Amino acid sequence: MKDLIKKLVEAWGPSGYEHHIRALIQEEVADLADEITVDPLGNLICRVGSGGKKVMISAHMDEIGVMATYAEPESGYLRFTNIGGLIHSTLAGNRVRFEDGTIGVIAVHDQFGAGRTSVPNLDDFYIDVSTGNGAASIQPGSPAGMWREMEERGSRLIAKSMDDRIGCAVAIGAMRKLNKQAPNECYFVFSVQEEVGLRGARTAAHGVDPDVGIALDVTGSGDELKSWKMAVKLGKGAAIKIHDGGLVVPPAVRDWMVERAEADGIPYQLELLTGGTTDAAAIQLARAGVPSGCISIPCRFVHTTSETVDVNDVQACVDLLAGLLTNPISL
Structure with missing residues (x-):
């Protein structure tokens, strides 16, 4: 099983x-x-x-997942919207996987800023899909699922x-x-x-x-x-x-x-x-x-x-x- x-x-x-x-x-x-x-x-x-x-x-x-909505012209960072109910407070640092296998990392503006007193809005987040030679070719409208391998801890399964x-x-x-x-x-x-x-x-x-x-x-x-x-x-x-x-x-x-x-x-x-x-x-x-x-x-x-x-x-x-x-x- x-x-x-x-x-x-x-x-x-x-x-x-x-x-x-x-x-x-x-x-x-x-x-x-x-x-x-x-x-x-x-x-x-x-x-x-x-x-x-x-x-x-x-x-x-x-x-649940995300969908790319816009690619920033210079950086290639992706703006995105939600597919299903995302919990904003848990998003930063998570990885997503697009259908072609591209892995992106969710980041948030001013994560540790002194002015940060509330959970960020979705507009504050972006996805890094840079490759070192520019950004991966992910087009607006591309869906992604969250990505993490399953782990076992005794009778507990985490995924x-x-x-x-x-x-x-x-x-x-x-x-x-x-x-x-x-x-x-x-x-x-x-x-x-x-x-x-x-x-x-x-x-x-x-x-x-x-x-x-x-x-x-x-x-x-x-x-x-x-x-x-x-x-x-x-x-x-x-x-x-x-x-x-x-x-x-x-x-x-x-x-x-x-x-x-x-x-x-x-x-x-x-x-x-x-x-x-x-x-x-x-x-x-x-x-x-x-x-x-x-x-x-x-x-x-x-x-x-x-x-x-x-x-x-x-x-x-x-x-x-x-x-x-x-x-x-x-x-």
């Missing part, structure tokens, strides 16, 4: 430019699905099983793009356990453009028309210093969502997940997230409405290049998802 996670998190794929990560995932699941399609927006949709309830399981492939490549890993792990055997009609959707508005899940849910929706995504952790108050902690199991900024999980869906976790002896915790949401917020609004929930992977330092998860939580999420899908659904 660690090798799979490393491949996924280090792959390139900002929102709207998911073709590389999609190809990687498609290769991983080629023998695990009965049918694989790519819809017009770019979602990778993998059907496993037939009969029973139609279940849509969604994990987004895209990652960029855990949000939401770790959800993709959970989906693939469950597909491996199912081995194309399921009493339900399961649609594993590796969605696009979640970080810019849940766009892929919205169109995929309209096409799949599921009876039940499950999102797989990261959530925060309440065990950081001065963190917001939440019960979720790293290493304590799969997080079963109750509520977030875009979803109130129907009690029947929540109880279905809790009962399966308890029946299978899977460690779990209940998640209430005060802000942010997942693909489930889009799935629930498809057509006449879809009862939807979310299995969340606890994660520290979300939307930075050092997002941190615990492999034991990841395995608990795989086991819970597989358990839900290998049993008849009576919702």
Whole structure:
């Protein structure tokens, strides 16, 4: 599983430019699905099983990033805009990687100036792509993802793009356990453009028309210093969502997940997230409405290049998802 996670998190794929990560995932699941399609927006949709309830399981492939907007004439420094939710206070000194492999370094004007009393605006940042013989040929409109290799620290994995490549890993792990055997009609959707508005899940849910929706995504952790108050902690199991900024999980869906976790002896915790949401917020609004929930992977330092998860939580999420899908659904 660690090798799979490393491949996924280090792959390139900002929102709207998911073709590389999609190809990687498609290769991983080629023998695990009965049918694989790519819809017009770019979602990778993998059907496993037939009969029973139609279940849509969604994990987004895209990652936050930047897009070059202007090259300074003399220096070649790149101005940029955000792709998804960047945290400005964490940007300076980070590296980005453009599609052609060019590595840039994010810098900020007057980083240590005496007048600096607040977090810089995005306009204060620029990207250095100089080569020693001028600047690299990066044109305005070129997207880049954040860049950092995955590191291991015991059971903890630290990387960029855990949000939401770790959800993709959970989906693939469950597909491996199912081995194309399921009493339900399961649609594993590796969605696009979640970080810019849940766009892929919205169109995929309209096409799949599921009876039940499950999102797989990261959530925060309440065990950081001065963190917001939440019960979720790293290493304590799969997080079963109750509520977030875009979803109130129907009690029947929540109880279905809790009962399966308890029946299978899977460690779990209940998640209430005060802000942010997942693909489930889009799935629930498809057509006449879809009862939807979310299995969340606890994660520290979300939307930075050092997002941190615990492999034991990841395995608990795989086991819970597989358990839900290998049993008849009576919702």
